[in-house]
Amino acid sequence: MTDAETLAERVRTGELRLHELEEHADHDTAAAARRVLLEAETDADLETVGDYAFDAEVADSAIENMIGAAQVPMGVAGPVTVDGGAANGQYRLPLATSEGALLASVNRGLSVIESAGGASARVTKNGMTRAPVFRVEGVVQAAETVEWVGENLEALREAAESTTSHGELLDVEPYVVGDSVFLRFAYDTKDAMGMNMATIATGEACSVVEEHTPASLVALSGNLCSDKKPAAINAVEGRGRSVTADVVIPGEVVEERLHTTADAIAEANTRKNLIGSAKAGSLGFNAHAANVVGAAFLATGQDEAQVVEGANAITTMDARPSEDENGSSDLYASVSLASLEVGTVGGGTKLPTQSEALDVLGLRGGGDPAGSNADALAEVIAVGALAGELSLLAALASRHLASAHADLGR
Ligand SMILES: CC(C)(COP(=O)([O-])OP(=O)([O-])OC[C@H]1O[C@@H](n2cnc3c(N)ncnc32)[C@H](O)[C@@H]1OP(=O)([O-])[O-])[C@@H](O)C(=O)NCCC(=O)NCCSC(=O)C[C@@](C)(O)CC(=O)[O-]
Numbered sequence: 001m002t003d004a005e006t007l008a009e010r011v012r013t014g015e016l017r018l019h020e021l022e023e024h025a026d027h028d029t030a031a032a033a034r035r036v037l038l039e040a041e042t043d044a045d046l047e048t049v050g051d052y053a054f055d056a057e058v059a060d061s062a063i064e065n066m067i068g069a070a071q072v073p074m075g076v077a078g079p080v081t082v083d084g085g086a087a088n089g090q091y092r093l094p095l096a097t098s099e100g101a102l103l104a105s106v107n108r109g110l111s112v113i114e115s116a117g118g119a120s121a122r123v124t125k126n127g128m129t130r131a132p133v134f135r136v137e138g139v140v141q142a143a144e145t146v147e148w149v150g151e152n153l154e155a156l157r158e159a160a161e162s163t164t165s166h167g168e169l170l171d172v173e174p175y176v177v178g179d180s181v182f183l184r185f186a187y188d189t190k191d192a193m194g195m196n197m198a199t200i201a202t203g204e205a206c207s208v209v210e211e212h213t214p215a216s217l218v219a220l221s222g223n224l225c226s227d228k229k230p231a232a233i234n235a236v237e238g239r240g241r242s243v244t245a246d247v248v249i250p251g252e253v254v255e256e257r258l259h260t261t262a263d264a265i266a267e268a269n270t271r272k273n274l275i276g277s278a279k280a281g282s283l284g285f286n287a288h289a290a291n292v293v294g295a296a297f298l299a300t301g302q303d304e305a306q307v308v309e310g311a312n313a314i315t316t317m318d319a320r321p322s323e324d325e326n327g328s329s330d331l332y333a334s335v336s337l338a339s340l341e342v343g344t345v346g347g348g349t350k351l352p353t354q355s356e357a358l359d360v361l362g363l364r365g366g367g368d369p370a371g372s373n374a375d376a377l378a379e380v381i382a383v384g385a386l387a388g389e390l391s392l393l394a395a396l397a398s399r400h401l402a403s404a405h406a407d408l409g410r
């Protein structure tokens, strides 16, 4: 028997548990043993799942009970020129997806943006948040706790920042609901998305709060952070990076390349992304920002679940008088993503294909100054989302959506 089969047999006999195999063999053999067990128990043939191109050990901090790797097609869109606060120059955006027509759409949008001289983008707010919830006796003690926190931010900062050499505590915002006190800690986590960093730092600060106030910690995450759930607080206050990208497309480019007019696109945006979203009670007033955020996240090793917040985007489109008095209206377009949570160090960005994708962008690792690489990544993704909005809205205005997916997505 192979090492993997021998290891699998030790699980079958009950000697070993499935999640402890790496204590008894190298990571690749442990993964192979799990595939042996799965193939014996199911009709699955896991040959391709097991045909991953990296040492399983490099995924040790990213996965447990590893059996192999999911392989998602990855494409590239662009190039596009970005005039950002941190991003500067031409970028090609790697995107991983299984949705046919998405790459073509973003590629068309970036091509149109490039024809207009590129897009501008700025990170306008930055702060990764963690909001623990405490129990108190009643509102009197809640007020006492809030008052202490407001007067002792330095003590909380000292405790939190003792756990990290990069993170900086920016603010602690209190919220009281009856005998519950929520403290929303916000950090500058530099080039890390910062959820582990913020969670570890906040845990340390919570000990200080418990020591000096009548509050007792109930949960380190009180859901007012708000991580990976649709929440107005993220759409309004932001989480991670709040980033906006915009562009003015000349009228003739709209007509030649997008097969419609600025007025038609602007109307589609108003009735669909603004009025339709409002009527739907949506937190995102956009067409498919989540498509670009999700595909960029998969490609570059971001936390895929945070697409939830990344979809908190508002798209605006306005027809503007053309500089050429006889020309058709130009199109002003913007996308504002309130909570884009990205990093270029840490988490999944360390994995092989993900770090290679960051190399395509020239944004792997820590930036100089610290935080500038993550800022640039946020700006480039925002331009990608802008491209996706332009192309999809044009396809809707020109009635090409269904045919595009019939041609490319089937
Ligand atoms: C499909 C197109 C781009 C055709 O658009 P077109 O103008 O007919 O294409 P074209 O052949 O004239 O090419 C124009 C440009 O498109 C790009 N392009 C064109 N073909 C390709 C290709 N094969 N691979 C890569 N890039 C491609 C490329 O940039 C090309 O320029 P060039 O480089 O040739 O100068 C257009 O019809 C389109 O974008 N449709 C919209 C599709 C889309 O956005 N799908 C994703 C969203 S669907 C969804 O998930 C969200 C939704 C709809 O449910 C959300 C909601 O509710 O709104």
Ligand SMILES: NC(=O)C1=CN([C@@H]2O[C@H](COP(=O)(O)OP(=O)(O)OC[C@H]3O[C@@H](n4cnc5c(N)ncnc54)[C@H](OP(=O)(O)O)[C@@H]3O)[C@@H](O)[C@H]2O)C=CC1
Binding pocket: 163, 164, 165, 166, 167, 189, 190, 191, 192, 193, 194, 195, 196, 197, 198, 199, 227, 303, 343, 345, 346, 347, 348, 365, 366, 367, 370, 371
């Ligand atoms: N814990 C939780 O509740 C949650 C965790 N996650 C997961 O958290 C992970 C992301 O956490 P994150 O803290 O970003 O990553 P890591 O846990 O991988 O930590 C990244 C570390 O890199 C170090 N570092 C080196 N250079 C830099 C730089 N230029 N800027 C910032 N940090 C730098 C910092 O160490 P140091 O701090 O020592 O200076 C930082 O803490 C993802 O895997 C995600 O899935 C997601 C949601 C919730």
